[in-house]
Amino acid sequence: MLRRKRFWFAIMAILPTFAIFGWVRLFPIIETLRLSMHEWNLLSKNKPFVGVQNFVELFGDNQFLDALTNTAIIAFGAMAVTIPMSLVLAAVIYHRTRSRFSGFYETAVFIPHVVSLVPAAMAWKWIFDAKLGPLNAMIVGLGGDALPWLFDPVLSVICIIFLVSWQTLGYGVLIYLVGFRNLPKSVFEAAQLDGASGVQSFLYMSVPLLKPITLYVSVVTLISGFNVYAQAYVLASDTQGAPGRQVRVLVLDMLENSFQNFRVGYAAAEAVILLTIVLMLTMIQFGLLRGKGGR
Amino acid sequence: MSAKARVRRTNFMLDIALFIICILLLTPLILLIANGFKTPQEMLVWPPTLFPKDPTLQNFQKVFTETPLLRWMFNSFAFAILSTVAIVSTSALAGYIIGKFPFRSVNVIFVLFLATAIIPFEVYMIPLYFQVKALGFLNSIGGLLVGYLVMSFGIFLIRQNVIASIPDELLEAARIDGGGELWIFWHVVLPLLRGPLAALAVLAFFQAWTAFAWPIVVTTRKTSFTIEVGLANFQSAYTIDLSLLSAASAAVMVPSVIAFVLLRRNFVEGIAASGMKE
């Protein structure tokens, strides 16, 4: 009797949340999957089924491929920069935990992550500005040539990688710090007695022992890298007075297809591809983690 | 040099290095704020100055009186607060149920939450947009909210905490004492969840405050922009006035930073928890 009462309470209590969830999450996800196999131009009532045609077309679409390449470069590039830097930075900050400045270090490192995307991008947009920015001013002052940071296709991608890394660094440092704090202290004392210097301890002990965290941060930064949008929108776009060259990223391409080109089904197919990439990355993470037997 | 002195010297060098790195990390933001105080003319000077020669408050004045920035701030704030309330309440209740009521149907629901947790919002926001449009919620706080009513991670966080720190015996005792389920949730469970709920609230607020892709899709009218969207689209009305732009960005940025410095513990707790969800 009691169990039935509890059962009904549970169902009733979770129903609202589940209902909302169904509406704002489940339904749209299913819709996206469904739409990806249809053609819809927003205006007509007609949404003909086209099977995998959208996908086939995508892989021949240069703009999409361009977006995919850019996004992948940004995601992997940001990860490649963020991981080693945040690991080393976290190691040093952890080493100086007893310093009176440790609070300052942790806060300062994390502030770029806290500042919302757009103001941060604005800050960097000025720095990278070819005609007015201090970066070029510094380069010229040192005798080099001013570079078209936000115009050149290669350079603008580098700028975005830089911006994304700068923002993600704090997050990485934070997670690594938690990792460092959970490392067994006696293992490091044993290493010290065995003759390991600080650097050797770091390389032979900390890095291998922090592998699970490295894996986690890698995947998280990769996934968020693939979803990059705001930074590209602000930094290297020409909707600002200080012009830049538009860097096409996946999300941008997707939204463009949906709302500017009126091809919703096509855009949905892009979304599905994005989803597949994210799922694959997550699978890989789980696989690698399980392979090592966890910890 | 003795071992002790050597250690002290290394620490000193490390401190210096860290200091420099931290300052470097913060430099772009400092420059942004500095730019806000420059006159528009000074912004166009080459080579650019780092700090204003002739600091002025006119940009900030303009930003608050002549641009919709205040309106945008209101939008963002209302959106973030409402989203936080929604997320915290749904997560608390759902997390509690999933954690302490292991019925089959509840577990099925949990698996569904789990399965969709890693799917980024950008993937399914287009159909959601059409939903919102159909309901006439475009360009409204409601429309913004629709995307940010629940947070899978929030549900997991509460579930973890409920399992880890609320013993079954406590609930049983309360039931025996005659407490109704809702009463138990309100008076027994919630107070014990204060810490994680606070961390979650900070996280949810931050998520809504900094959201970009969804707001930019849902809002097309200038008065309904959130701060992020408004700033990003600043240009169309205010041409090449970088100092004004910087002032606006700075005005948006500074409260976030101050809030972070004050709430650092909760923030860090929330983010660290999201890291340990594995």
Next chain:
Amino acid sequence: MATVEVKELRKSFDDVETLHGISFSIPDGSFVALVGPSGCGKSTILRLIAGLEEITSGDIHIGGNLINDIEPKNRNIAMVFQNYALYPHLTVAKNMGFSLKLLKKSKAEIERAVKEAAEILGIGELLHRLPKQLSGGQRQRVAMGRAIVRQPQVFLFDEPLSNLDAKLRVQMRAELKELHRRLATTTIYVTHDQIEAMTMADIVVVMRDGHVEQVGRPLELYDNPVNQFVAGFIGSPAMNFFSVRTDAGSDEMVLSDGQRLLKPTHAALDGSYIIGIRPEHIRLDGNGASFEAFIQSSEQTGSETLLQARLADQEITILLRERFDTSLGDAHKFLVDSAAIQVFDTKTGVRVEP
């Protein structure tokens, strides 16, 4: 020559002094146990000798060299931690060879040294396993192997057996002693278990609250404790203590319940004292100048009888090396040799010399 000399060693943590001027000398090749209750500072001393903590004041010499400012890795010592502190991500072989790898020894050399150490400890089969695949006893051996490979002048052990079950502990005790005999390296062994200290060490250092109470051979500590603390700490079951009064002229001591004991031949004992009687020195006696106690509990092990009895409003533990049948509440007479009674000052606890 690996003598270890500690002189006026002091250690403070954040203005709280935990070691108050410790001094002792350890001869080359000896096995020295540092014993004492938790918090007495024995682990701290070990860590200071190892170099894992900074010395606040005082000196430590190893082999005649002042090592205060020398880094741990250059002190030529090796340490076995309480929880073994094995490198969880390295195999047994790599764990043991790590120090040599850091010294840039050749692969062949490392392999040879590891193999040798593994032979001595009987873990040759385990070289390719990871720590998490090993039992407690095996991990302990790997920890020792790691220490042996370094061929140090001094071995430091920090309560290495406290994480093992009782049976394994007894076995390992014997093995450690054998190892010491074989390698003849100076060994400093920290433990809170006085039985371990007594059975394994050549020299025992008894500590309390950051002070050295007594240094000496195990039997010396047993026969001639320097104060009440040492007397009560060494020996199991623990010594019994009673308050007595006596006059200079009388040859008897009076317990609080009026019973009398023969006074040990001490000159000028006059007034109140605390006497100590070891449970194993008490015999059954039917007559004469003996005391009477009421049995509260009795445990028979087959060859011995452990009695808890009531005397002078206190508990007294009696260990008889024979079988003895008795029931609760029975009163019996017991005798103790006056020569076996130790006398301590009531206020300072210092032993009054015979």
